[in-house]
Amino acid sequence: MESVLISPAKALYFGLPGTWLFITIPLVGISIFAYIMYQRSRPLRKAAADPRSGRMSERVAATVKFWLAQYRHPRYLLPGILHILLFSGFLILSIRSLTLVFIGIFDGFVLPGFGGGMGHAYAALKDIAGSYVLVAAVMLIIRRGIFKPARYSVPARYGKEHTAEAVLVLCLITGLVTCDMVFEGSAAAAAARGGLPAESFVPGTGAWIATGLLQPFSVQTLQKLHSGSYLLHELIFFFFLCFLPLGKHFHVITSLFNVYFMKLDKGTVKPVRWGVTDEQLDDLPSFGVKVAEDFTWKHILDFYSCVDCGRCSDNCPANAAGRPLSPRFISIKCRDHLYRKYPLLGSAAAADEQLVSKVLQEDEIWSCTTCGACEEECPVMIEYIDKIVDVRRALVDDGNVPQSLQKPLQALEKRGNPWGKMERKRADWAAEEAFYSRCPVKTLDRKESAETLYFVDSISSFDDRMQSVARATAELLSAAGEDFGILGPNEKDSGHEARRFGEEMLFQDLKEANTEAIANSGVSRIVTADPHAYNALRKDYTRLPPVEHISQVVARGLVFSRLRLKPLEGDDRLYTYHDPCYLGRHNGLYEPPRQVLDAIGGLQRIEMQRSRDRSFCCGGGGLMLFYEPEEEEQRMGVIRARMAQEAGARVIVTACPFCLVNLEDGIKVAGLEGQLEAIDWSELVARQLAD
Amino acid sequence: MEILVCVKRVPDTAENEIEVNRDGSDIERDDLVYSVNEWDNYAVEEAIQIRDKVGGAVTVVTVGDEEAEEVLRREMAMGADHGVHLMDDAFEGSDGRAVAAILKAEIEKGSYDLVLTGAMADDGAGQVGGMLAAMLDWPYASVVNKIEVTDGNKIRVGREIEGGNQEMSDIELPCVLSIQTGINEPRYVGIRGIRKVASVDIPVHGTSDLGLAGDTLGAAGARVKRVDYFVPELGEGAEMLEGSTEEIIDKLIELLKAKGGIK
Secondary structure, three states: OOOOOOOOOOOEEOOEEHHHHHHHHHHHHHHHHHHHHHHHHHHHHHOEOOOOOOOHHHHHHHHHHHHHOOOOHHHOHHHHHHHHHHHHHHHHHHHHHHHHHHHOOOOOOOOOOOOOHHHHHHHHHHHHHHHHHHHHHHHHHHHHHHHOOHHHOOOHHHOOOOHHHHHHHHHHHHHHHHHHHHHHHHHHHHHHHOOOOOOOOOOOOHHHHHHHHHOOOOHHHHHHHHHHHHHHHHHHHHHHHHHHHHOHHHHHHHHHHHHHOOOOOOOOOOOOOOOOOHHHHHHOOOOOOOEHHHOEHHHHHHHHHOOOOOHHHHHOHHHHOOOOOOHHHHHHHHHHHHHHHOOOOOOOOOOOOEOEOOOEOHHHHHOOOOOOHHHHHOOOOOOOHHHHHHHHHHHHHOOOOOHHHHHHHHHHHHHOOOOOOOHHHOOHHHHOHHHHHHOOOEEOOOOOOOOEEEEOOHHHHHOOOOHHHHHHHHHHHHHOOOOEEEOHHHOOOOOHHHHHOOOHHHHHHHHHHHHHHHHHHOOOEEEEOOHHHHHHHHHHOOOOOOEEEHHHHHHHHHHOOOOOEOOOOOOOOEEEEEOOOOOOOOOOOOHHHHHHHHOOOOOEEEOOOOOHHHOOOOOOOHHHHOOOOOOOOOOHHHHHHHHHHHOOOOEEEEOOHHHHHHHHHHHHHOOOOOOOEEEEHHHHHHHOEOO | OEEEEEEOEEEOHHHOOOOEOOOOOOEOOOOOOEEEOHHHHHHHHHHHHHHHHHOOEEEEEEEOOHHHHHHHHHHHHHOOOEEEEEOOHHHOOOOHHHHHHHHHHHHHHOOOOEEEEEOOOOOOOOOHHHHHHHHHOOOEEEEEEEEEEEEOOEEEEEEEEHHHEEEEEEEEOOEEEEEOOOOOOOOOOOHHHHHHOOOOOOOEEOHHHHOOOHHHOHHHHOOOOOOOOOOOOOOOOOOOOOOOHHHHHHHHHHHHHHOOOOO
């Protein structure tokens, strides 16, 4: 198109032809960027292996969902929508930015394929995108700079505020889109003055407004604006590029890869070292993550990808309870540690800098209940549980285990349960007289066999209160017409928490013992009522028959009318269902327990604000029952009990014995006795079994 | 500093239900699980910490049957450098004096600066440490809850005395100390650690190695003989408080005040 103004490539800048300048700026910018990226890649290349290249179609689908479609962003509605606007604008405008860089070098450059109608359509699209990016960026500047949502604040012990960085980047974005508007607007205004046909912009867009605003200026002024806005765009663009890998905006580059290489198997725990089989574990000189480079490359990429948005910590129950854990700062502290250890200028720091005590604190690492709320929320799919387990493995390897956990761990080793109860008493719950006469339970051995194994696990076997959950589960199985039995003294703890607390070898021993006992029992399927056992048997064990949770068995039994439930009588209290982490988030079983509850006539059920994948952990199961945090303001169970009360519920139903322990305690500590009752799902449903 | 720690394998009181057998001669041992005596575990941790600070070596020693080897391995997994297993049929049924005599013979074979024992054992009488010091004619401090290594030939030890007060004493080396729980936080020993030391050689010393006369040891030489085990009869005086939590608390406070428990 003919133009009144001289293009940047031909214009003189400081007495030199623009082309010179616009070859130099990208060259310098790209060189600096490449150097920074090379430095940033050093720890990645030293990190532990982590095979993530397989299952391409799943990865592509996940990338489309979580990266391209920004699936998790609207979980925080306003910032989510604003981010989607920025992100889509970024994708659209990246083509324009690339074109602009080349325009300065090759006058009148047009990207291949963008010559005709396609080019016009794209021009309109990018004008619209640039305009809404400008609006979104300004709104975000106001939000971050003036309203300062609490989610972004940084407690002193974790580091420094990053508001300035956030606002600076938003200003850069604002600058980029504004420059393009001025660049185009000045050309169009000059063309109009010169009586040439001007580019017509979509009415209402920034370029359209700029054209109108610039109309009164002289051609000379417009030329200055045209050339100046181009130069400024160029400078901002390459400054921005090099600024990205310096802080939280690294995610602009890394998030695509971080999402593509995401963990695909929820609820699992990574092996001690990828490529090392369970049998070879004894030969490893060291376990877990002791120095930063012991993390896998993907975990380091996670640190680089953290946007410091605080969604993880906002949902972390340990953080809410005032424990010294904030998942966000695990990422930020480790990232900053790596930046310090591998500075952009100068040589790397000593290789043996220990992570725990220097970067992370022991209490911080033990505070995690592995509930997974953080991982469920993270828009860029950062993992926390595997990292925490890896750091725990290192602590266990060095003997640094809190005193409160040593006894239960040793009892697990000696007796196969964390309380150190006698093995031969493991099936005592089934021997209670009234129950036994009603529902005899077979102990599977050489003489007795069954089709289904009821895997009870330790707490329901030994805890006086939870034994009633075991009995209720047995009654449900019996009512559903299952031919089932238990392992009795041959059952050991599933080891779910032993593994997640970093005691891998103990877990391996428990797993082997159980696997052998299950194989010897000859069963063809397994049912459990303990979500932790359910997760362990499904995700941590191999070579087992299919495993189901009791709620699945009962839900199916109702569908096929194998069992019937009678309505509640004289009970008009509101019920609410608390999703256990290892049933819900880690295994996606949200519906079966609810379907069964809704099949009880007269049962009025409401949802708490935090339910399903945003369920709030009760305080943790297994070994977490024994852990005494050094710092805690309030117990998670108390917070959860209050949430149920706020929802208006009088009964909180859960489907996990550990949740029940924590909720019952929480109700007492919160002083809600008489106002709120906790009951196990199996207990409630077994009570409603029709005769 | 060369440190020797005497350890014992005992039924784990936390993980067993202890019952007296029918004829009252012993406890039921069929279903028992054993572990390192808790006090000894603190003593080993303390020895390791002293070694890590001032150098030297930690040796753990036990008097016991073949099964006792597991506790030596566990303590070596914790960080002790050497283990010595004192085992002989003639040792069986030894009383406290005989155990002290056996340990004394082993100690005199080496050159130790410091000997630690647990203050007592779960299944013992808290007598070996004191007797051992007397037999060696070394200074002795019991129920030690603090150790400061000051200079070459003496150390400073603390004991908790009445009313939570702390008493500090200087004691000349070599000496024997019996260690109280709580002196430190013993490190965790996992299965992996134990497997690492599974094949380390542990010398076994018996009567002839130690130059001891068999007839002064074991059941034959015992001067203290156990005659009976029984569960005491349930006495009077227990009172169950009833009512709501608040009522129970009020009654308890009243009772404690009346009996002088709180002022």
